Amino acid sequence: MDRRKFIRQSGLATAGLVIAARSQGFSGSADFPDVRLPLASRKFSSKAVEQLISDLRRKTANKELGWLFENCFPNTLDTTVDFTTIxxxxxxxxxxGDIDAMWLRDSSAQVWPYIPLCHQDKELQQLIKGVINRQVKNILxxxxxxxxxxxxxxxxxxxxTDITEMKAxxxxxxxxxxxxxxxxxxxxxxxxETxxxxxxxxxxxxxxxxVVAxxxxxxxxxxxGPYTFQRNTAWATDGVPMGGYGYPARPNGLICSMFRPSDDATIYPYLIPSNYFAVESxxxxxxxxxxxxxxxxxxxxAKSLALQVSDALKAHAITHHPKYGNIIAYETNGFGSFNLMDDANVPSLLSLPYLGAIKATDPLYKQTRNYVLSLDNPFYFKGTKLAGTGGPHIGLDMVWPMSIVMQGLTSNDEKEIKYCLNTLQHCHAGTGFMHESAHKDDPAKFTRKWFAWANTIFGEFIWKVYREKPALLQ
Structure with a gap:
């Protein structure tokens, strides 16, 4: 189904039904409704995941966060996997989730938080091994x-609609x-892990x-190179200009990317967060x-290419901002032009420490982070209910819960982490699940009722806090 159809869909009807089922709104003291799929309907069940859910809910005083964890953390396993042997x-x-297709990015991110549980659950290990095997087929x-x-x-x-080489x-x-x-x-x-x-x-x-080639x-x-892409569409972010090759970029060692992890077209072909990710990978x-x-x-x-891209990042990815000092740009073209912004989708500038691409204590990252989490970032939206990064994919004033999760995952400041927890606790619009995006002034106006990556990474954040700073969940 067309992903663009989903970005126009509000979850108001679903939210209303679930909110009506709850007796005390978002207080955390209510009996929270059972919104998770029944056991018989789940795609895959992991004993290790279920044990973790049980332990966390039992030991977490904040009942709403415990309820959200139970719904969100296993959502990938409950609803999105087809596990077999070939x-x-x-x-x-x-x-x-609501799109019946496997993204290389999303599928990796969706099962990533389960890896530490593999040693407790061999079936879960086989499932993740199956994801790697399927990805290999797709890449080939x-x-x-x-x-x-x-x-x-x-x-x-x-x-x-697409002018490119579409294989079966x-x-x-x-x-x-x-x-x-x-x-x-x-x-x-x-x-x-294994x-x-x-x-x-x-x-x-x-x-x-x-991959290296x-x-x-x-x-x-x-x-x-051989790749071109054009699409007959009214959505400007879905097409690539200049005959499908993108705007000019001066070769300098960086890797061109025609699209961002949001699936939106880049403006300048050198997408900096993705190049940092490529070095680490x-x-x-x-x-x-x-x-x-x-x-x-x-x-x-592989190492030679990593070092070449790393050197190019040092030479071409950094620009001086009059307010924040030296920061990492989001995109560049090798001709001296920079696009200063950040997008909620990962890899983002905000997410670089999460991906292992830079240390959170690095002064360059800290200055970049200050920029990203400010209104000087054109896609940082601050409203009466939510504040966080969005992106062109959905449009103005729509905050992605994933960006708030990432802010928490890349922080060691307890006040900031607590702020992220509180915000996420109140952005699910009574559904018990995270969404792709939600309006900065009204979280009941959200996109994608069923978006497993957002659910699973939220669960990853809660589990990290539970392990490292459990008092913040009380």
Missing amino acids: DGKPDTYVIT KDPYANAFYKDETKESEWKH GIHERKWEIDSLCYPIRLSHGYLA GDMSVFDDQWVAAMRL TFREQQRFHGA LLQLESILLRKGNLEQDAKA
Whole structure:
């Protein structure tokens, strides 16, 4: 289904039904309604996840946050996974929620918080292993595509509007750097937790070689490369100008990305947060390849590219702001032009420490963060109910709960974390779930009733607070 159709849908009807079922609004002392799918209807059930939910709810005095955690943290497993075995290998197809397609980015992020529980639940480990296997198939099919179908006979709604090479089984073909970074992050996190090398077979190695080759291609030192994209649409952020190659960029070592993790087109092709993410991902890839053995040349190629992109970031990604000092730009073109903003989708400038791409204590990041969390960022919205980053994808005055989660995940300040918890507790509009975005003055005006990434990353935040600063949940 067209993602754009969902961004116009308000959740008022659903919110009204659930709010009516609650006796004391958002006080946290009410009997909260059962809005989670019944056990018999869930796609996958994990004993380790259920035990964590039980423990957290029992030990958390803030009953509303406990209720939200129970609804949101397992939402990916409850509603979006199709776990099976194909040719003796686990295979997991993961939809985003209300769109029946698997994004490389979203699928990685949706199962990421479950990795620490793998040692307690071998079935959960197999499910995550299946996500890696499915992502490998998708990358080998087309490294430039961002979203795929499990059923290759299913015809994409974009087939008749997009001017690009659409193969069978592809839902959408928007080139986004992070689409190839997230599977590496998932693989690296899986290996660090489980020590299981069996998932890194010949197909996985072939996919990773293709990732490195695609990044090299999109440095555009030898021409614009094979990828172009245009769409017949009235949405300006859905099309790529200049014959589908984007506005000019001077080759300097950075990787071009035609789209952001929001699936919106970039203005300047060098999307800086995604290039930072690529550096971290390539170094993680190097470590996996070295651990696997007999792949020294591939490991060397990954590291060499990481160092080249890192050097280019130091030379081209930083600009001076008259108020905040040196900050990291959101986009640049290599000709001296910068786009100063941030977007709620991850990778964002705000999320760089969460991704391991920069330390939260780095002065450059701290100055950039001060800019991002201010009204000087054109996509930071502050209203009577919510304050946070949004983006062009939904439009003005719509705050993404994901950005508030990320503000909390990248902070060590208890006051700031508590503020983020309080804000998130009051932005679900009585539904018991997080959403894609909500209006800064009225959280009942939200988009996407079923958006698993927002739910799962909210659960990840709550679990982190529960482990590290449990008093903030009381």
